[in-house]
Amino acid sequence: MKTARYEKLESVPLQNININDTFWNSYTRLVKEVIIPYQWQILNDNVEGAAPSHCLNNFRIAAGEKTGEFGGAVFQDTDVAKWLEAVAYALCEDRDESLEALADYVIDLIAKAQCEDGYINTYFTIKEPGLRWTNLTEGHELYTAGHLLEAAVAYYNATGKRKFLDSMIRFADLICDTFGKEQGKKHGYPGHQEIELALVKLYEVTKERKYIDTAKYFLDERGNMPNYFLEERKTKQYKLIFQEFSKYEPIYSQSHIPIRQQLTAEGHAVRATYMYCAMADIAYEYEDLELLKVCESxxxxxxxxxxxxxxxxxxxxxxxxxxxDYDLPNDSNYSETCASIGLALFGLRMAKITRQSKYIDIVERALYNTLLSGIGLNGKEFFYVNPLEVWPDSCLPDTSKAHVKPVRQKWFGVACCPPNIARTLASLGQYIYLVDKETIYVNLFISNNTTFKLEDKSVKLSLKTNFPNNNNFKLNINSNKDNKITLALRIPDYAENYKILINGEPFAAGIEKGYAMIDGSFIDDTLEVSFEAPAKFIYANPKVRADAGKAAIMKGPLVYCLEEVDNGENLSGILVDTSIKPKEHFEEELFGGVTTVIAKGKRISGKNWDTHRLYCEHKPKLEEITIKAIPYCYWCNRKQGEMLVWIKELLKD
Amino acid sequence: MKTARYEKLESVPLQNININDTFWNSYTRLVKEVIIPYQWQILNDNVEGAAPSHCLNNFRIAAGEKTGEFGGAVFQDTDVAKWLEAVAYALCEDRDESLEALADYVIDLIAKAQCEDGYINTYFTIKEPGLRWTNLTEGHELYTAGHLLEAAVAYYNATGKRKFLDSMIRFADLICDTFGKEQGKKHGYPGHQEIELALVKLYEVTKERKYIDTAKYFLDERGNMPNYFLEERKTKQYKLIFQEFSKYEPIYSQSHIPIRQQLTAEGHAVRATYMYCAMADIAYEYEDLELLKVCESxxxxxxxxxxxxxxxxxxxxxxxxxxxDYDLPNDSNYSETCASIGLALFGLRMAKITRQSKYIDIVERALYNTLLSGIGLNGKEFFYVNPLEVWPDSCLPDTSKAHVKPVRQKWFGVACCPPNIARTLASLGQYIYLVDKETIYVNLFISNNTTFKLEDKSVKLSLKTNFPNNNNFKLNINSNKDNKITLALRIPDYAENYKILINGEPFAAGIEKGYAMIDGSFIDDTLEVSFEAPAKFIYANPKVRADAGKAAIMKGPLVYCLEEVDNGENLSGILVDTSIKPKEHFEEELFGGVTTVIAKGKRISGKNWDTHRLYCEHKPKLEEITIKAIPYCYWCNRKQGEMLVWIKELLKD
Known part of the structure; x- marks a missing residue:
């Protein structure tokens, strides 16, 4: 696999990328201006009306700085880990001294809370000091360690400071000493995967082989019989943490069968995607084509x-x-923001290994739609669950739809999504370009200025676009040497009439795995790329029961939705006429400038319906209407109301 | 209210009714031939592959006949109570000695298990002797007492034997001494309503006022502040029984506000309807028009x-x-069989008080559809949950649809539905006629021979029909006196061209509250009634999001459904053309003779769909198809597969 052909692509270091994009900046600027400061207040329990995080307080107690009891969930430490990771990425863009000082304070605190043998976990240190590693099923120790590790690697990469990394290396060494196939070691693996991909990242900065060996061990051991988690709960020390785990099905954590036999995605979606990321990493590092095939499957x-x-x-x-397969209900699904982030991370790894643009198509879809629907335009409200159809009246507590929230929430008791969104936005740059020694893959259409080394060449790139509101971009490329560079421009699956001009001249590029390939010695050249991505009706495979007879609207990577504020109540009664082409309309004032879509259709009218009749043989009338759709990512940024992605189709003879 | 006009109607004693109906006998014969003997085996834990009931074993332990531990749920005693009630009703039709001997054995056992002070409940007697009445929220003591009481009254009415009744009178006396507004009594009420309607029944046979006073007390006390259940759980003795009640919302048990302020149906549906039954009873007995209005609301x-x-x-x-309101999802609902039985019982009470046929319309709908879908044609398999749309592949354990079973189950750990179906089928006669001193209301079109006293008159009725396969019935009426009798023949909401012939002559009846009223002195007369009830498309109020753009098929009281076995897989992709009248077709071989319905429509075809694409801009094709529908009550009696009630409509311009 490690032939030249399969040399893995790398992201450009975040320090080298400066994003200045109309569409994305409205979110990325939130990270530094709003989310990081707001989350800092949250971590310190200073936000009125939001559930307390307890997170820093736990570290202060574990560090011996104060007394008190552990607060929050067993994985509460990850809140600060994801915050630190987001801070690290933010510092790559702008080395803000006061923010860095705050991070250094937290890093010192974490180091103080670290046990002599390297162990870090405030829940087990404060609350259950005797029960370390006795409940891998629910204890989240390895999951929490994984997020801290990721943060430490990110902080080291951002600042060059080693303190956090060194702390975490001591912890990682303890983990490597504790778990493994050797006699005397624990033959266990995490109840929530995450440590595996984090150990790979640690290997990447330290080149210390034992870290990926342990990551591989966790993957290889997983799902062997007898099942570790089912055995663990028979031991005396086992103490149930979550009531819902009192009956445990190994498939929930992808431990029902060995990972190489897993050909369908099962169980908890976040656990699954984090594991698949590590599987892709290990497949690459060990040149394991069989495992790569499993990842593809x-x-x-x-x-x-x-x-x-x-x-x-x-x-x-x-x-x-x-x-x-094909079970995709729209109003009762979970569709967790974190799971889409996991999918994007998995897709990025697959793209790096296989150089196929189809992975980026999905990464882009997850980022433009679900990542962004997870956060409000004010940066202070978040969706955990991302349904495709919401009727607020029916989202009641103590019902089958209790998990569906009709409005974004301030923060959550289990607060994985908001900091995960923050670190993803702050590291958006990693998705834009992928490079090897001589090739530059241009994946996402996000305006940026970037400088980096390509072997002995220094390269300067400038990408300018108003995507997704229009579909042209200008790429300026400067190189200090005239050696050959290959530019690989992603042709997204939705692009029509894809055209390239090089310095004003049309260029017919060869296409390889979904990329337009351009060889050249770019000293100072300008590429103008354009394609069409009109708003379109999209249909689901007829096997998807929930979407049969319905159409969705997409424009480029953006899925559209109807909101009650634009279309009145009862969106379920709207029928769209897909024989009439939808019209695009740029609204400068809305959401800072957005392309809305107007379609024609009918509405099942309740006007002549006797309100006292629930069922009746007289058919309701149909009224002509105009339908307005906005990008799904922006839903619920005006007022609470119904929302709908899949619109009934006016099916004609 | 107790004016002549509001004198409550009464059901005819079950002993006097002999049902010999083509449609119903296929179910009612199951009660004696299959269900009662099968349930007897279940109660004795003799059925392989079915979850053990433990029920009689618990009574044997409580009676001191054997040692051992309590098994099953806290309300396990109700299994035998409902079995005895069904046996009692069965004995009304046919005084089977060996069955009666079995019942007497059980009644003796119950009496032996009764405590000296009258208390009966094997869970608390065996397992928690110190905790009587300390957990009304979850303990189900009063609920269990209620079912035993109902059984005792039924058995007394059927056989004239007092032993069971006397046992239960002692228990009821203890309950009346324990609960009430007086100082020193407990100011509580049941966590699961049932005792209230049972105490009314006990009053009806004993005329002892304290029983309805206590029933009224339970209703009046319910929902007063501070909430009894929330207070109870603060006490030391409180011991949580069900994990899911660790966070308790009083609305679950209709105890969130006083019952007279409850104008919408909230909380657990079975609890609600059992309470509404008692509210109607008490409204009548206390001539409480305000409470009756609450019932109507x-x-x-x-x-x-x-x-x-x-x-x-x-x-x-x-x-x-x-x-x-209007939240009626079709594939994730509960729609418990017991809740429909509760609704029928509530409707029957309202019909008795108000003499309005609209209540019987709903009673009939619940009985013909959900009661019967609850039981397989073999009498040995039962649905607890009655969805209107099932895709078996998606009904997986550990998902949001885990409660939906694609096939009827043998028995259940919490086995309320099967014995509830049995007692309902065995007491079907109570719904057919309602009478006062001079009026006979004919409600349901079920063939029967009935004899009863109407004040000083002896009346003989014979009703013959093949309903619902056709819509004619012949009513022969004989009376030994020529005093005036009023016949009130229900005109169901679905009837068209309703016609009456008396002794061959057309008769134009006056209509009152949905009944055709016929005064006469019927010595030996024959009425022939006919109406049309063609299969029709029915629509839901457009506010019902789940049914918008869909049609159901009904014929008379029967709701129809599509099954995979008739229509192929993926019923969600079927579009029915409602502009073409559906055709009826009598199939003699199917389900012992059934009218099926054939409609025209189209199917969203997956034939040209690239199976590797989940979403695509190319619209799936439509194919012409013929659609076959069967009565919903018969679904899943052939083979497991998809089922659908609400069919997408081919909506035309």
Whole structure:
């Protein structure tokens, strides 16, 4: 696999990328201006009306700085880990001293809370000091360690400071000493995967082989019989943490069979995608083509059969899990923001290894739709669950739809999504370009200025676009040497009439795995790329029961939705006429400038319906209407109301 | 209220009715031939592959006949209570000695298990002797007492034997001494309503006022502040029984506000309807028009806004509860068989008090559809949950649809539905006629021979029909006196061209509250009644999001459904053409003779769809098809597969 052909592509270091994009800046600027400061207040329990995080307080107690009891969930430490990771990425763009000082304070605190043997976990240190590693099923120790590790690697990469990294290396060494196939070591693996991909990242900065060996061990051991988690709960020390785990099904955590036998995506969607990321990493590092095939099979199962049009996953509200092929209910699904982030991370790894643009198509879909629907335009409200159809009246507590929230929430008791969104937005740059020694893959159409080394060449790129509101971009490329560079421009699956001008001259590029390939010695050249991506009706595979007889609207990577504020109540009664082409309309004032879509259709009218009749033989009338759709990512940024992605189609003879 | 006009109607004693109906006998014969003997084996834990009931074993332990531990749920005693009640009704029709001997054995056993002070409940006697009445929220003591009471009254009415009744009178006396507004008594009420309607029944046979006073007390106390259940759980003795009640919302048990302020149906649907039954009883007995208005408001809220077309209720799988107006999802609902039985019992009471046929319309809908879908044609398999749309592949354990079973189950750990179906089928006669001193209301079109006293007159009725396969019935009426009798023949809401012949001559009856009223002195007369009830497309109020753009098929009281076995897989892709009248077709071989319905339509075809694409801009093709529908009550009697009630409509311009 490590032939020249299969040399893995790399992201450009975040320090080298400066994003200045009309569409994305409205979100990315939130990270530094709003989310990081707001989350800092949250971590310190200073936000009125938001559930307390307890997170820093726990570290202060564990560090011996104060007394008190542990607060929050067993994985509460990850809040600060994801905050630090977001801070690290933000510092790559702008080395803000006061923010860095705040991070250094937290890093010192974490170091103080670290046990002598390297162990870090405030829940087990404060609350259950005798129960370390006795409940891998629910304890989240390895999951939490993974997020801290990721943060430490990110902070080291951002600042060059080693303190956090060194702390975490001591912890990682303890983990490597504790777990493994050798006699005397624990033959366990995490109840929530995450440590595996984090150990790979640690290997990437340290080149210390034992870290990926342990990551591989966790993957290889997973699902062997007898099942570790089922055995663990028979031990005396086992103490149940979550009531819902009192009956445990190994498939929930992808431990039902060995990972190489897993060809369909099962169980908890976030656990699954984090594991698939590590599987891709290990497949590459160990040149394991069989494991790569497993990754491809899992990816295909998701995107061909188990993924929402918005790039979200997890069809069941209960256990936040995958269900079965084509089971994609729109109003009771989970579709967790974190799971889409996991899918994007998995897709990025697959793109790096295989150089196929189809992975980026899905990464882009997940980022433009579900990542962004997860956060309000004010940066202070978040969706955990991302349904495709919401009727607020029916989203009641203590019902089957209790998990569906009709408005974004301030923060959550289990606060994985908001900091995960923050770190993803702050590291958006990693998705734009992928490079090897001589090739530059241009994946996402996001305006930026970037400088980096390509072997001995220094390259300067400037990408300018108003995507997704229009579909042209100008790429300026400067290189200090006239050696050959290959530019690989992604042709997205939705692009029509894809055209390239090089310095004003049309260029007919060869196409390889979904990329337009251009060889040249770019000293100072300008490429103008244009394509069409008109708003279109999109249909689901007829096997998707929930979408049969319905159409969605997409324009480029953006899925559109109807909102009550534009279309009145009862969106379920709207029938769209797909024989009339939808019209695009740029609204400068809305959401800072957005292309809305207007379609024609009818509405099932309740006007002549006797309100005292629930069922009746007289058919309701149809009224002509105009339908207005906005990008799904912006829904619920004006007022609470109904929302709908899949619109009934006016099916004619 | 107790004016002549409002004198309550009464059912005819079951002993006097002999049902010999083509449609119903296939079920009612099951009661004696299959269900009662089968349930007897279940109660004795003799059925392989079925979850053990433990029920009689618990009584044997409580009676001191054997040692061992309590088994089953806290309300396990109700299994035998409902079995005895069904046996009692069966004995009304046919005084089978060996069955009666079996019942007497059980009654002796119950008496032996009774405590000295009258208390009966094997869970608390065996397992928690110190905790009597300390957990009304979850303990189900009063609920269990209620079912035993109902059984005892039924057995007394059937056989004239007092032993069981006397046992239960002692228990009822203890309950009346324990609960009430007086100082020193407990100011509590049941966590699951049932005792209230049972105490009214005990009053009806004993004429002992304290029983309805206590029933009224339970109703009046309910929902007063501070909430009894929330206070109870603060006490030391409180011991949580069900994990899901660790966070308790009083609305679940209709104790959130006083019952007279409850104008919408809320919470657990079975609890609700059992309470509404008692509210109607008490409204009548205390001539409480205000309470009757509350009952009417609750009824209207259910049937106008919260009831499925099949007469089932409970839109949420979680907590088996009502949700909100027009929230009627078809594939994730609970629609418990017991809740439809509760609705029928409530409707029967309202019909007795108000003499309005609209209540019987709903009773009939619940009985013909959901009661019967609850039981397989073999009498040995039962549905608890009655969805209107099932895709078996998606009904997976550990998902949001885990409560939906694609096939009827043998028995259940919490086995309320099967014995409830048995007692309902065995007491079907109570719904057919309602009478006062001089009026005979004919409600249901079920062939029967009936003899009874109407004040000083002896009346003989014979009703012959092949309803619902055709819509004619012949009513022969004989009376030994020529005093005036009023016959009130229900004109169902679905009847067209309703015609009456008396002794061959057309008769134009006056219509009162949905009944054709015929005064006469019927010595030996024959009425021939006919109406049309063709198969029709029915629509839901457009506010019902789940049914917008869809049509159901009904013929008379029967709701129809599509099954995979007749229509192929993926029923969601079927579009029915409602502009073409559906055709009826009598199939003699199917289900012992059934009218099936054939309609025309199209199917969204997957034939040209690239199976690797989940979403695509190319619209799937439509194919012409013929659609076959069968009565919903018969679904899943051939083979497992998809089922669908609400069919997408081919909506035309």
């Amino acid at each position: 899992l990816w295909n199962n998701i995107v061909d059969k188990r993924m929402y049009i918005t790039g979200s996953i997890g069809s069941s509200g209960y256990l936040e899990r995958f269900t079965t | 609750l009824w209207n809220n259910i049937v106008d806004k919260r009831m499925y077309i099949t007469g089932s209720i409970g839109s949420s799988g979680y907590l088996e509860r009502f949700t909100t």
